[in-house]
Amino acid sequence: MISVGIDAGAATTKVLLFQDGEIMGYRIASTAFDFVTAAGKMFEAILASCNIGKKEVGNVYATGYGRNSISFADKSISEITAHARGVSFLFPEVRGIIDVGGQDSKVIAIEDGKVVEFLMNDKCAAGTGKFLEYTAKALEVPINDLGELALASRHPAGITSMCTVFAESEVISLRARGITKEDIAAGLIAGIAQRVAVMAKRMGLKEDVAFVGGVAKNGGMRAALEKELGVTLYVPFEPQITGALGAAIAAQGNR
Amino acid sequence: MPSSLQSLDFFQDSYELRIAQLKEERGKGIKIVGTFCLYVPDEIIFAAGADRIVLCGGKADTISVAEQSLPRNICPLIKSSFGAVVDAYCGGNLACSHVPLVDVVVAEATCDGKKKMYEILPDYLPTYVLDLPQKPGSPEALDYFLSELRKFGKFMERLTGNVVSNDALKREIGSANETRRLLHRLFELRRRDPPPIRGSEVLRVMQKQFFLSPDQFRQGVSRLCDEMKHATPDTRTGPRIMISGCPMAAGNTKVADIIEQKGGVIVVEESCTGTRSFWDLVDEDADPWKALAERYLEIPCACMTPNDQRVARIVDLAKQYDVRGVVYYTLQFCHAYNIERLRVQKALKKEKIPLLAIESDYGDSDLEQIGIRVDAFMEMIA
Ligand code: SF4
Numbered sequence: 001m002i003s004v005g006i007d008a009g010a011a012t013t014k015v016l017l018f019q020d021g022e023i024m025g026y027r028i029a030s031t032a033f034d035f036v037t038a039a040g041k042m043f044e045a046i047l048a049s050c051n052i053g054k055k056e057v058g059n060v061y062a063t064g065y066g067r068n069s070i071s072f073a074d075k076s077i078s079e080i081t082a083h084a085r086g087v088s089f090l091f092p093e094v095r096g097i098i099d100v101g102g103q104d105s106k107v108i109a110i111e112d113g114k115v116v117e118f119l120m121n122d123k124c125a126a127g128t129g130k131f132l133e134y135t136a137k138a139l140e141v142p143i144n145d146l147g148e149l150a151l152a153s154r155h156p157a158g159i160t161s162m163c164t165v166f167a168e169s170e171v172i173s174l175r176a177r178g179i180t181k182e183d184i185a186a187g188l189i190a191g192i193a194q195r196v197a198v199m200a201k202r203m204g205l206k207e208d209v210a211f212v213g214g215v216a217k218n219g220g221m222r223a224a225l226e227k228e229l230g231v232t233l234y235v236p237f238e239p240q241i242t243g244a245l246g247a248a249i250a251a252q253g254n255r
Numbered sequence: 256m257p258s259s260l261q262s263l264d265f266f267q268d269s270y271e272l273r274i275a276q277l278k279e280e281r282g283k284g285i286k287i288v289g290t291f292c293l294y295v296p297d298e299i300i301f302a303a304g305a306d307r308i309v310l311c312g313g314k315a316d317t318i319s320v321a322e323q324s325l326p327r328n329i330c331p332l333i334k335s336s337f338g339a340v341v342d343a344y345c346g347g348n349l350a351c352s353h354v355p356l357v358d359v360v361v362a363e364a365t366c367d368g369k370k371k372m373y374e375i376l377p378d379y380l381p382t383y384v385l386d387l388p389q390k391p392g393s394p395e396a397l398d399y400f401l402s403e404l405r406k407f408g409k410f411m412e413r414l415t416g417n418v419v420s421n422d423a424l425k426r427e428i429g430s431a432n433e434t435r436r437l438l439h440r441l442f443e444l445r446r447r448d449p450p451p452i453r454g455s456e457v458l459r460v461m462q463k464q465f466f467l468s469p470d471q472f473r474q475g476v477s478r479l480c481d482e483m484k485h486a487t488p489d490t491r492t493g494p495r496i497m498i499s500g501c502p503m504a505a506g507n508t509k510v511a512d513i514i515e516q517k518g519g520v521i522v523v524e525e526s527c528t529g530t531r532s533f534w535d536l537v538d539e540d541a542d543p544w545k546a547l548a549e550r551y552l553e554i555p556c557a558c559m560t561p562n563d564q565r566v567a568r569i570v571d572l573a574k575q576y577d578v579r580g581v582v583y584y585t586l587q588f589c590h591a592y593n594i595e596r597l598r599v600q601k602a603l604k605k606e607k608i609p610l611l612a613i614e615s616d617y618g619d620s621d622l623e624q625i626g627i628r629v630d631a632f633m634e635m636i637a
């Protein structure tokens with residue numbers, strides 16, 4: 001059976017095509033203002049590239065913040081369930097998930113592929129990709145370079161403010177004091193890693209933890225988080241698609 | 256999902272009647288006491304020949320007025336209540352706190368936010384504060400609370416010019432116990448699977464408990480129970496949910512509504528607008544003052560320490576009502592209930608009962624965020 005998962009996230013939309021236990025293809029794009037139409041186009045593009053007709057698709061499941069607006073989806077499931085299923089498919093041994101996305105972060109504990117507890121932070125930009133986005137701007141470096149920069153730091157700067165707005169001005173004053181970009185970047189990343197690690201520790205995640213979401217692509221962030229938690233994190237080949245993957249797997253119907 | 260329970264209309268319609276009654280009483284010189292908490296015994300107020308209404312605010316619209324005087328980071332219940340007093344404006348809507356009808360506020364020394372707010376209240380309304388021991392488990396605490404209740408009795412006597420006799424107290428204890436027994440009957444019926452009434456419907460009834468006169472309230476609840484006995488139950492089969500935590504004052508049904516929208520079946524509430532208000536009865540055979548002191552100190556409120564009886568009660572209720580999950584509801588900045596969450600969660604975890612913590616205020620900005628958590632929780636316990 002062919003199924004499709006759509007993760008309509010606040011920052012990015014992901015569409016994934018799944019068939020007979022395999023990922024056939026996926027697309028990732030920034031969430032546009034008219035994200036429903038955009039998701040529809042991505043859906044069609046992926047079908048075209050895999051040479052599959054719409055009629056051949058069994059079920060379409062949606063997840064993510066916009067999940068209930070995707071009119072062509074058959075059903076919607078929460079991101080928590082979606083990530084758990086997607087990650088369990090990629091790494092069956094995993095017992096915990098840390099997801100840091102563009103606008104939220106979550107921590108999920110799983111047992112035998114089932115969610116047993118979760119925590120979400122979606123009220124505050126601190127501890128999400130937004131924090132890195134804004135502070136990278138203040139640092140005048142592309143967000144994708146932030147991790148590399150941080151890895152080169154010798155004396156990470158202490159960033160005391162975890163409020164995104166205040167951290168921005170803190171970055172500016174650190175720069176004025178002549179602190180290197182590397183050290184500031186490392187300070188920023190350590191700050192958000194601590195914040196996320198607190199959530200993971202709260203839930204008692206210890207071993208076999210996966211790190212997913214857009215921010216997981218950031219090598220510096222991954223290293224900082226591993227240091228905070230004292231574990232090696234599992235990171236999928238494409239950390240942004242686990243939600244869409246989980247939705248597509250759920251759309252297959254069987255557990 | 257339409258409700259088929261006609262007797263719920265009684266509670267809707269009772270509003271006008273009650274306001275008219277209070278106005279008439281005031282005209283006759285009967286004193287009206289405003290309250291904010293379960294720890295203030297109705298029995299003493301009624302024994303003194305006064306009447307009472309609850310002033311707890313559950314709506315957002317009076318909060319901005321309150322924030323002109325109070326810090327923003329205190330619980331919305333306190334801000335909403337205080338704002339209504341400052342406004343002293345009765346717009347006649349259902350959640351209005353009817354401050355202008357009140358002669359005096361009888362407050363209580365519970366959480367810090369309320370305690371300090373009560374220090375400002377006298378600028379607007381005469382205010383009496385009942386003190387409470389914070390470690391209620393000892394004989395000394397009981398003695399102290401007993402003396403506080405007697406003092407409060409004297410205050411009521413001065414206010415009304417009536418004597419609070421033992422006979423009057425006993426009569427009122429009997430009346431309040433009757434209400435409590437009736438609520439036990441209502442909650443007993445909810446143990447059925449599926450329950451014959453929705454949780455949000457019960458919540459709206461409970462929000463009227465200290466607004467209506469005891470007679471009016473009992474009349475409504477008793478009709479409701481009679482009707483429920485024969486009612487065709489709600490056909491939904493979602494997971495049975497217990498709500499535990501802060502009070503949901505009149506006007507605030509946000510989280511209960513979301514849980515039901517997402518398919519949860521709320522079967523019991525461990526809160527001041529739930530079991531805490533009626534679970535324990537007053538001993539009718541003992542000395543009335545002592546019996547009151549004992550019963551009221553048993554209220555498992557998070558302002559007390561250590562609050563073992565609350566943790567035990569929650570686990571017990573979760574089992575009795577056969578719930579699949581507990582939604583631990585707190586008002587933003589309510590430290591007592593927010594901190595106590597950890598102990599509750601640990602105790603429930605031992606029994607393998609999952610808990611979802613939701614902290615919220617009276618605004619609508621987090622509807623989506625609460626919705627996603629509840630969705631995920633429902634999928635988790637399904
Ligand atoms: S939560 Fe505690 S302080 Fe608040 S109304 Fe209930 S008993 Fe009183």
Ligand code: SF4
Pocket residue numbers: 330331332333365366367368369501502558586588589590591592
């Ligand atoms: S909800 Fe908490 S903070 Fe608010 S009044 Fe009650 S005890 Fe105090």
